[in-house]
Amino acid sequence: MGNLIEIKGVRHAYRTASGPLPVLDGLELSVPEGGFVAVVGPSGCGKSTLTRLIAGLMTPDEGEVWLHGARVTSPRATVGMAFQNPVLLEWRTILKNVLLPLEIVPTKLTKKQAEERARHLLNLVGLSGFEDKRPSELSGGMRQRASLCRALIHQPEVLILDEPFGALDAFTREDLWQIMHALKAEEPFTGVLITHDLRESIFLADEVVVLSGRPARTQYVLDVAVKGARDIDHLYTPEAAEMLNVLRHQIAIAQGRELPATTRRAAQ
Amino acid sequence: MTWRGVGVPLIACAIFLAFWEWLVWVNGWPNFKMASPSDLWPAFWRFRDLFFTMGWDTLWRTVVGLLLAVAFGVFLGMIMGLSRVMRDALYPLLVGFNAIPKATVVPIIALMFVGQHDFNTILMAFMISFFPIAVSVSIGLSTLEPEYRDILRSLGASRATIFWKIALPKTLPEFFGALKVSVTLAFIGTNLMEIVSPHGRGLGALFDSGKTNSDYPLMFAVLVALAILGIILYYVVVLLEKIFAGWAERPAS
Numbered sequence: 001m002g003n004l005i006e007i008k009g010v011r012h013a014y015r016t017a018s019g020p021l022p023v024l025d026g027l028e029l030s031v032p033e034g035g036f037v038a039v040v041g042p043s044g045c046g047k048s049t050l051t052r053l054i055a056g057l058m059t060p061d062e063g064e065v066w067l068h069g070a071r072v073t074s075p076r077a078t079v080g081m082a083f084q085n086p087v088l089l090e091w092r093t094i095l096k097n098v099l100l101p102l103e104i105v106p107t108k109l110t111k112k113q114a115e116e117r118a119r120h121l122l123n124l125v126g127l128s129g130f131e132d133k134r135p136s137e138l139s140g141g142m143r144q145r146a147s148l149c150r151a152l153i154h155q156p157e158v159l160i161l162d163e164p165f166g167a168l169d170a171f172t173r174e175d176l177w178q179i180m181h182a183l184k185a186e187e188p189f190t191g192v193l194i195t196h197d198l199r200e201s202i203f204l205a206d207e208v209v210v211l212s213g214r215p216a217r218t219q220y221v222l223d224v225a226v227k228g229a230r231d232i233d234h235l236y237t238p239e240a241a242e243m244l245n246v247l248r249h250q251i252a253i254a255q256g257r258e259l260p261a262t263t264r265r266a267a268q
Numbered sequence: 269m270t271w272r273g274v275g276v277p278l279i280a281c282a283i284f285l286a287f288w289e290w291l292v293w294v295n296g297w298p299n300f301k302m303a304s305p306s307d308l309w310p311a312f313w314r315f316r317d318l319f320f321t322m323g324w325d326t327l328w329r330t331v332v333g334l335l336l337a338v339a340f341g342v343f344l345g346m347i348m349g350l351s352r353v354m355r356d357a358l359y360p361l362l363v364g365f366n367a368i369p370k371a372t373v374v375p376i377i378a379l380m381f382v383g384q385h386d387f388n389t390i391l392m393a394f395m396i397s398f399f400p401i402a403v404s405v406s407i408g409l410s411t412l413e414p415e416y417r418d419i420l421r422s423l424g425a426s427r428a429t430i431f432w433k434i435a436l437p438k439t440l441p442e443f444f445g446a447l448k449v450s451v452t453l454a455f456i457g458t459n460l461m462e463i464v465s466p467h468g469r470g471l472g473a474l475f476d477s478g479k480t481n482s483d484y485p486l487m488f489a490v491l492v493a494l495a496i497l498g499i500i501l502y503y504v505v506v507l508l509e510k511i512f513a514g515w516a517e518r519p520a521s
């Protein structure tokens with residue numbers, strides 16, 4: 001199986017008033033078709049920038065982003081996105097919000113089929129009965145579920161999630177983790193998840209990529225032993241504790257609070 | 269329509285009128301110093317035909333001026349909201365223009381287009397009322413959170429699609445807020461011009477003739493008529509807001 005997402009030697013700098021700000025520097029990332037990769041790294045290191053590059057919302061100064069064998073230079077309809085802010089449109093009902101992408105991308109679905117699909121997705125995330133409510137009538141967690149449905153309605157190849165659960169309380173978050181696995185079992189997407197939550201990363205992803213501090217490059221890749229759907233108990237095994245420990249140290253290194261192991265040894 | 273919605277404002281009005289009547293009576297003010305509510309109806313009845321034709325003149329010119337202000341204000345707001353450069357270029361001009369007290373502009377316009385009373389009045393109503401609309405639309409558009417744009421842009425939507433589907437509906441609440449201010453302003457503009465123009469028409473002119481003849485009850489009756497027109501226009505806007513931006517109202521808690 002080839003890699004669906006392939007990022008090679010990406011360099012990018014924002015042009016700011018005080019000169020160029022290098023954000024990504026030599027970033028490598030590949031995600032196999034159907035895979036799920038979590039990206040963690042210090043705050044402000046360039047994770048959201050990475051999602052914008054994959055989505056084709058910007059092009060890198062240097063390096064290449066490939067999606068399904070095609071070079072990404074502009075947005076494409078095969079991508080679905082969800083952010084920390086659910087950004088639902090207040091003047092639409094939940095159902096109409098979920099259907100929004102189908103008003104943009106070409107679709108073979110009839111209006112009726114589209115609506116059925118939307119209702120099916122809403123049901124999967126536990127929102128049946130709320131189709132005709134306005135976003136303001138829903139809780140934060142419910143809004144985030146609706147935004148996941150909207151990201152998936154047009155059957156994207158790639159689902160990009162930028163800290164979608166970051167603003168939710170711990171219980172709602174765990175709830176949504178399970179829902180992510182349920183969605184993944186039904187919808188054949190390839191996922192990229194940006195997160196600050198290490199437990200979330202090893203619970204959802206097959207692989208966790210640690211980015212260094214800004215400018216970010218790929219610092220470490222952790223292979224999560226258990227793939228696909230898993231139980232929340234998985235987080236309380238010695239293997240999980242070991243993975244979390246490794247990630248914690250890698251983040252500390254990325255933040256510059258700790259020296260890499262090799263350097264440490266050399267210093268002694 | 270509930271008791272609270274209709275009854276309470278009516279009672280408040282009645283109390284206000286009674287207090288006014290009492291104030292005039294207790295001080296023994298004569299008619300030429302301060303009219304009392306009971307003088308208003310005879311004044312209105314005497315000139316009822318004039319009230320209707322003049323009231324209509326005031327109303328339609330205000331509405332036309334307001335419609336022009338909406339069209340121009342939205343256009344200007346869009347330009348400034350969507351382009352940084354245009355905002356930097358136009359904003360100071362706009363603020364400067366708005367800072368000029370419009371009462372000083374009235375005689376200039378009245379002289380510039382002598383005899384074109386309808387045109388002058390509409391122009392005045394327009395000039396005084398487009399500013400809040402332009403500002404609110406430009407702020408609404410320029411403060412659109414980038415994620416809203418990205419949701420559609422990441423699917424390959426064009427700028428026009430993003431504008432129609434997201435930016436425009438999202439600015440509607442701000443737009444209607446500004447429109448409520450503009451209604452009142454346009455009304456002021458119309459009346460300024462009607463009062464100042466020689467041989468003018470409209471309620472402003474009727475007010476002016478009341479002043480010339482020291483007919484205080486007539487002047488006060490005009491004020492009440494103006495207030496009624498203003499209230500009608502305001503609530504028309506409120507109704508439109510309910511229809512087009514009712515979603516912005518949070519459910520009562």
Ligand SMILES: Nc1ncnc2c1ncn2[C@@H]1O[C@H](COP(=O)(O)OP(=O)(O)OP(=O)(O)O)[C@@H](O)[C@H]1O
Pocket residue numbers: 014015016021023042043044045046047048049050214
């Ligand atoms: N449009 C922009 N123009 C200039 N600088 C920007 C822009 N967007 C982001 N930056 C800067 O680039 C850096 C990386 O931003 P980015 O949003 O990618 O970080 P992040 O890893 O997602 O951060 P966080 O974890 O806080 O979400 C930050 O220092 C930010 O200030």
Ligand SMILES: [Mg+2]
Pocket residue numbers: 047048049162
């Ligand atoms: Mg971010």
